[in-house]
Amino acid sequence: MTQSEENYIKGIYHLSQGGKMSISTNALAGQMETKPSSVTDMIKRLSEKGLVHYKKYQGVHLTEKGTHQALTVIRKHRLWEVFLVEKLDFTWDEVHEVAEQLEHIESEKLIDRLDDLLDNPDFDPHGDPIPDKQGRFKTREKKLLSTMPVSGHGICVGVKDSSSSFLKFLDKHHIELG
Amino acid sequence: MTQSEENYIKGIYHLSQGGKMSISTNALAGQMETKPSSVTDMIKRLSEKGLVHYKKYQGVHLTEKGTHQALTVIRKHRLWEVFLVEKLDFTWDEVHEVAEQLEHIESEKLIDRLDDLLDNPDFDPHGDPIPDKQGRFKTREKKLLSTMPVSGHGICVGVKDSSSSFLKFLDKHHIELG
DNA sequence: TTCAAAATTTAGACAAATCTAAAAATATGT
DNA sequence: ACATATTTTTAGATTTGTCTAAATTTTGAA
Numbered sequence: 087m088t089q090s091e092e093n094y095i096k097g098i099y100h101l102s103q104g105g106k107m108s109i110s111t112n113a114l115a116g117q118m119e120t121k122p123s124s125v126t127d128m129i130k131r132l133s134e135k136g137l138v139h140y141k142k143y144q145g146v147h148l149t150e151k152g153t154h155q156a157l158t159v160i161r162k163h164r165l166w167e168v169f170l171v172e173k174l175d176f177t178w179d180e181v182h183e184v185a186e187q188l189e190h191i192e193s194e195k196l197i198d199r200l201d202d203l204l205d206n207p208d209f210d211p212h213g214d215p216i217p218d219k220q221g222r223f224k225t226r227e228k229k230l231l232s233t234m235p236v237s238g239h240g241i242c243v244g245v246k247d248s249s250s251s252f253l254k255f256l257d258k259h260h261i262e263l264g
Numbered sequence: 265m266t267q268s269e270e271n272y273i274k275g276i277y278h279l280s281q282g283g284k285m286s287i288s289t290n291a292l293a294g295q296m297e298t299k300p301s302s303v304t305d306m307i308k309r310l311s312e313k314g315l316v317h318y319k320k321y322q323g324v325h326l327t328e329k330g331t332h333q334a335l336t337v338i339r340k341h342r343l344w345e346v347f348l349v350e351k352l353d354f355t356w357d358e359v360h361e362v363a364e365q366l367e368h369i370e371s372e373k374l375i376d377r378l379d380d381l382l383d384n385p386d387f388d389p390h391g392d393p394i395p396d397k398q399g400r401f402k403t404r405e406k407k408l409l410s411t412m413p414v415s416g417h418g419i420c421v422g423v424k425d426s427s428s429s430f431l432k433f434l435d436k437h438h439i440e441l442g
Numbered sequence: 443t444t445c446a447a448a449a450t451t452t453a454g455a456c457a458a459a460t461c462t463a464a465a466a467a468t469a470t471g472t
Numbered sequence: 473a474c475a476t477a478t479t480t481t482t483a484g485a486t487t488t489g490t491c492t493a494a495a496t497t498t499t500g501a502a
Contacts (some may be wrong), residue, residue: 111480124460127483129452131458143467145479173351174377184371193362199352268489289450302490309488321450321497329444444502451496461486468479 089190092127093160094118094181095137098148099156108145153195153262157221163189164210164217172204178211179253180211213244213263266311267368270337272296272306273315276326277334286323335399341367342388342395343378349389350382356389357431390431391422391441 099118115122133140139150166188170176209218215223275295293300307321311318315330344366348354393401
């Protein structure tokens, strides 16, 4: 898989998390910050490689193989994020961009060893679950802060928006994981 | 710089270490494991970017800017090699391939922090010097083992051939750095 | 010194990933 | 139901990096 293909697979996976069966060309173009025509081209390539199911005008969804690939890339991305925060003292708003690059490094041994070095973490610095080698990951009961009752109690376990600006906003108000 | 451009710059730098002023198209094609015509194309691009001096049929050599870029990539490559050996328990014959990928990650902060994490090493797992941020590096007096007198004394400080097969051969005969 | 061999460059083609503009298919509102 | 708006696809172009084959330049040997 090329880096671009990996990025598309990941994009489709993320859009599918909303429970969507089929992802539209336009939605994917939005996610990938590219043009719908480019998406159509790429989808055809992915379809030929058996990573997605695609019928013209009907949208796209990942095959089992594609889902597995997506989870592998996400595993790598999130492990690198943990590494950057735990070992190199990056802050949680700095890690995404670098992890976007590191996630494409090809070496199973590298990732397995990194996983061990970090003591096999279950969640990344934004509270998102890290899939294991088989693609399994822990889920947690989560409620949006906006749906919590006034004077209610809870523990911050993740952020929905992991943009640098929002994370800095949280820092300013001393909100952090845990 | 693209990854391919970085690889060419690095290739030119390595060939220049033999004391060569001007690197021939064929020599570079050999180093890069590509065709001379591809080299000519790439050299033109690098020349337009001010990374190399080039006159048709006259060979190529790095500009000051090009040399600096080469040293940056080499610094990254060798720091990652140290990381792989020291933190992830890779053996010295396993690191090259992965470091070839990691050297292209773009993040100055990442490299500086990695340098600190590794206690600012001066040499990589093959005994090659690691340039600092300014491109400076330590040199050491070295003699080829083949030029040493029988019963002479010395300390192994590096290998000339860092192919996996040769490094494994050294392991078998219990020859290692230091 | 001359001419063939070797090295280098050019020309033209291709694949990946993208774009714009135009065409085709689908969806929607009254 | 049907005309229009939206979505999606196609066609053709561009960039990067590569290739083969042909042309050109340099080198070196008789």
